[in-house]
Amino acid sequence: MAYLIKIIILCTYFISLYFSIFWLVTLEEKLSKVKQEKKNKKQPTVYPFVSIIIPAYNEEDTVQSTIASVLNLDYPKNCYEIIVIDDGSTDSTSEKIDASIKNNSSVPVIFKKQKNQGKAAALNWGLSKSKGDFFACLDADSVVESDILKKMLLFYQEHEKNIVIVTPLMKIVKPKNLLQKFQRVEYILAAFIQRLMGDIDCIYIAPGPFSLYRTKIIQDLGGFDEKNITEDQEIAYRVQSHHFKIRQCPEAFVRTVAPRNLAEFYKQRNRWFKGSLFNLMKYKKMFLNRKYGDFGIFQLPLNLSVYLLGIITFCFFTYYIVKPIWQTVYKIILLNFDIGTILKQFFSSSFDILQLDLGIMFVLYVALSIALYFFYVSHQFSNEKMFEEGVVYLFPYFFLYYVLLSVISIIVLLEMIVGKKQKW
Numbered sequence: 001m002a003y004l005i006k007i008i009i010l011c012t013y014f015i016s017l018y019f020s021i022f023w024l025v026t027l028e029e030k031l032s033k034v035k036q037e038k039k040n041k042k043q044p045t046v047y048p049f050v051s052i053i054i055p056a057y058n059e060e061d062t063v064q065s066t067i068a069s070v071l072n073l074d075y076p077k078n079c080y081e082i083i084v085i086d087d088g089s090t091d092s093t094s095e096k097i098d099a100s101i102k103n104n105s106s107v108p109v110i111f112k113k114q115k116n117q118g119k120a121a122a123l124n125w126g127l128s129k130s131k132g133d134f135f136a137c138l139d140a141d142s143v144v145e146s147d148i149l150k151k152m153l154l155f156y157q158e159h160e161k162n163i164v165i166v167t168p169l170m171k172i173v174k175p176k177n178l179l180q181k182f183q184r185v186e187y188i189l190a191a192f193i194q195r196l197m198g199d200i201d202c203i204y205i206a207p208g209p210f211s212l213y214r215t216k217i218i219q220d221l222g223g224f225d226e227k228n229i230t231e232d233q234e235i236a237y238r239v240q241s242h243h244f245k246i247r248q249c250p251e252a253f254v255r256t257v258a259p260r261n262l263a264e265f266y267k268q269r270n271r272w273f274k275g276s277l278f279n280l281m282k283y284k285k286m287f288l289n290r291k292y293g294d295f296g297i298f299q300l301p302l303n304l305s306v307y308l309l310g311i312i313t314f315c316f317f318t319y320y321i322v323k324p325i326w327q328t329v330y331k332i333i334l335l336n337f338d339i340g341t342i343l344k345q346f347f348s349s350s351f352d353i354l355q356l357d358l359g360i361m362f363v364l365y366v367a368l369s370i371a372l373y374f375f376y377v378s379h380q381f382s383n384e385k386m387f388e389e390g391v392v393y394l395f396p397y398f399f400l401y402y403v404l405l406s407v408i409s410i411i412v413l414l415e416m417i418v419g420k421k422q423k424w
């Protein structure tokens with residue numbers, strides 16, 4: 001049994017190390033290009049008409065900030081329109097939308113309130129009314145910087161003609177608690193990895209907060225899948241399956257509100273993880289298929305391995321952390337809470353460095369060193385300070401946050417086995 005556990009640990013470490021080194025090599029190859037893009041201060045040569053679609057469902061606390069950020073875009077007011085859809089909200093979202101657009105006279109606004117049909121249906125309705133050569137989807141809990149549209153359209157103009165989607169660099173609105181601080185770091189790291197993924201055609205999600213699309217091509221592809229619970233990921237898979245390009249614009253910043261508590265966080269990640277599995281099954285023809293390049297050979301296996309690593313992480317955390325803690329507590333109970341005896345046993349135990357498995361430790365430390373390097377570079381890339389929210393919270397982030405994610409991934413797998421359904 002001990003040998004089996006050791007083999008599993010080694011396999012887990014080497015898989016993690018492989019992906020870490022892959023992204024490290026990709027970074028070194030593309031670093032000069034990334035730095036050059038950060039220095040790009042050009043302006044678009046033309047200003048195409050753009051439709052901005054905002055689907056909303058029970059977003060009374062944030063929708064007004066979202067609409068205000070779009071109304072204040074640094075972009076010719078006669079070159080964009082706003083389409084807002086209240087998808088059956090049960091709170092005061094519609095009233096807040098009415099108040100936001102009531103005194104607007106500079107930008108055309110279309111507003112519709114419909115029965116709850118899901119985000120994809122709301123987007124498709126907006127897409128059917130769109131007049132723009134491009135359209136952007138903006139979640140009603142996010143705000144954009146005023147120059148975002150110019151930067152993203154310039155990205156279209158200066159890069160390959162077959163780019164269909166340009167994604168923004170997502171950040172978290174000022175975190176107010178430990179969970180949101182965890183998500184802030186996660187988003188910073190993910191944004192940087194997504195930038196690298198674009199260079200090898202491996203972006204597999206078009207985030208809801210202000211991804212920008214070529215309208216005609218998305219319409220030709222059939223719009224958004226209304227039966228899919230992660231329509232932003234499904235449309236990216238579909239675009240990749242037709243050999244179109246998806247890129248991230250590294251200077252296009254958008255901020256979104258992170259889940260504030262474990263209940264909201266669980267609901268969000270449960271939907272994300274479940275939707276990811278659905279899309280892996282839907283596009284299984286691309287899996288390990290050389291026809292789809294790195295996306296099929298590298299990215300899809302990576303997406304699937306996340307669930308395997310989640311199961312392994314949870315099992316090892318339980319075996320090496322939870323079990324010893326429980327055994328210690330059990331001993332304390334048996335000894336009638338005689339803490340002195342436990343401490344005497346602890347300090348009398350000898351430590352022999354030769355008992356350590358130096359091979360496993362070496363792999364672990366190399367992977368951890370690469371992770372810390374990416375942590376540093378990703379903050380530089382996102383114009384974020386590394387220790388803006390302090391230092392102490394980083395320890396539980398690296399050692400506990402991903403255990404939490406692994407628990408959710410296991411729950412998702414169990415729910416899919418029993419056939420539990422989920423709505424937006």
